[in-house]
Amino acid sequence: xxxxxxxxxxxxxxxxxxxxxxxxxxxxxxxxxxxxxxxxxxxxxxxxxxxxxxxxxxxxxxxxxxxxxxxxxxxxxxxxxxxxxxxxxxxxxxxxxxxxxxxxxxxxxxxxxxxxxxxxxxxxxxxxxxxxxxxxxxxxxxxxxxxxxxxxxxxxxxxxxxxxxxxxxxxxxxxxxxxxxxxxxxxxxxxxxxxxxxxxxxxxxxxxxxxxxxxxxxxxxxxxxxxxxxxxxxxxxxxxxxxxxxxxxxxxxxxxxxxxxxxxxxxxxxxxxxxxxxxxxxxxxxxxxxxxxxxxxxxxxxxxxx
Numbered sequence: 631x632x633x634x635x636x637x638x639x640x641x642x643x644x645x646x647x648x649x650x651x652x653x654x655x656x657x658x659x660x661x662x663x664x665x666x667x668x669x670x671x672x673x674x675x676x677x678x679x680x681x682x683x684x685x686x687x688x689x690x691x692x693x694x695x696x697x698x699x700x701x702x703x704x705x706x707x708x709x710x711x712x713x714x715x716x717x718x719x720x721x722x723x724x725x726x727x728x729x730x731x732x733x734x735x736x737x738x739x740x741x742x743x744x745x746x747x748x749x750x751x752x753x754x755x756x757x758x759x760x761x762x763x764x765x766x767x768x769x770x771x772x773x774x775x776x777x778x779x780x781x782x783x784x785x786x787x788x789x790x791x792x793x794x795x796x797x798x799x800x801x802x803x804x805x806x807x808x809x810x811x812x813x814x815x816x817x818x819x820x821x822x823x824x825x826x827x828x829x830x831x832x833x834x835x836x837x838x839x840x841x842x843x844x845x846x847x848x849x850x851x852x853x854x855x856x857x858x859x860x861x862x863x864x865x866x867x868x869x870x871x872x873x874x875x876x877x878x879x880x881x882x883x884x885x886x887x888x889x890x891x892x893x894x895x896x897x898x899x900x901x902x903x904x905x906x907x908x909x910x911x912x913x914x915x916x917x918x919x920x921x922x923x924x925x926x927x928x929x930x931x932x933x934x935x936x
Contacts, residue, residue: 669786672837673773678751681737686755686778688733690835699724700777702767707741707752717764734758734781735766779830779837787853788828791839795824796856797870799863799902800887808847809840815847819886822867828853862904863888873898890925894932899925 667680674680688700699721708715718729739754753766769775803817823841831838831850838850856864865873865885873882877898884891885902894902899918906918906925915928925935 667780667782669780669782672778672780672783673776674770675773676748676770678753678768678770679740681753681780682740684737685758685781686735686737686753687781687784688730688735688778689830690731690832691727692834696721696727698722699727700730701725702775703730704765704767707765717762735778738763740768784828784837791825791828793825795822795867796841797822797865797867797886799865799885802863803849803851806849806851809850810848813847815843815849817843819883823849860904862900863902865901869901890932890935892932892934896927896930896932899932 665677665680667674667684701724703717703725704715705717706715713719713723716723716725718725721727735755735757737753738756741752741754742748743750743752749770751768751770753768755764755766756762757764797820798817800819803815806815807813808815821843823843826840826842826848829838829840829850830836837853839853839856840848840850842848852858855861870882873885877893881891881894881898885898888902890899890902903920906920908919910917910919915926915933918925918927923936926933
């Protein structure tokens with residue numbers, strides 16, 4: 631018995647002497663692939679890497695703001711307000727308005743700033759007119775600081791809008807003039823306005839749609855007021871027809887007058903009043919808050935409101 635134990639221990643000891651530690655080669659980590667730009671957004675926030683390869687159009691400014699020029703355009707990737715580093719200096723401490731207005735820029739590269747945690751970048755640009763290389767100091771936090779229209783975004787929406795028509799809530803178009811004659815337009819309740827073109831209007835230099843009614847009156851209307859976060863009171867013609875078919879002309883006329891009714895869906899309320907300031911959720915339903923007004927939904931339909 632002792633002999634067997636000694637032999638077993640000897641074999642185990644021999645195997646331990648012969649054992650080897652294996653090494654495994656691990657490939658170097660590769661950066662996560664950046665999603666391709668899908669043209670659905672103009673301002674990309676923290677997804678700024680998607681701008682690489684895109685063409686940016688620099689919008690004009692209303693006359694009262696032109697004296698301040700354009701900020702955040704620099705010659706080299708440096709922080710601070712050194713005048714020598716300002717590209718096309720200077721209107722005040724900014725780039726000259728006349729030198730950059732309506733220019734096109736190609737995004738050659740996107741460089742993340744050190745220690746910015748993916749919120750601050752430099753867009754390396756090429757001025758398509760002069761072929762000069764410059765940088766734009768880009769912040770992912772504020773869309774208002776992004777003065778460009780991405781050409782891909784513009785072209786995609788121009789195509790998507792073809793054949794669209796819109797109906798506006800009462801009062802939305804008050805005070806608008808015909809862009810050809812200058813005459814004040816009249817918007818009858820339920821009147822349809824057909825899409826003509828996508829443009830940048832030359833008063834406030836906002837992205838806008840050109841619309842025409844059956845009287846051949848034409849207006850410009852802010853694109854963001856139709857599809858933006860704060861859009862309200864604008865109905866695509868197909869949605870209007872669906873609302874009339876499913877809920878009746880009386881209900882839709884309420885919407886056009888800015889009113890809501892018990893039984894309205896969440897979609898109908900958002901189309902009429904826009905998104906709520908806040909939503910309080912509970913087991914018995916949801917409370918939507920609009921500037922002191924409270925709407926109560928259950929199973930997606932309006933049950934009561936004050």
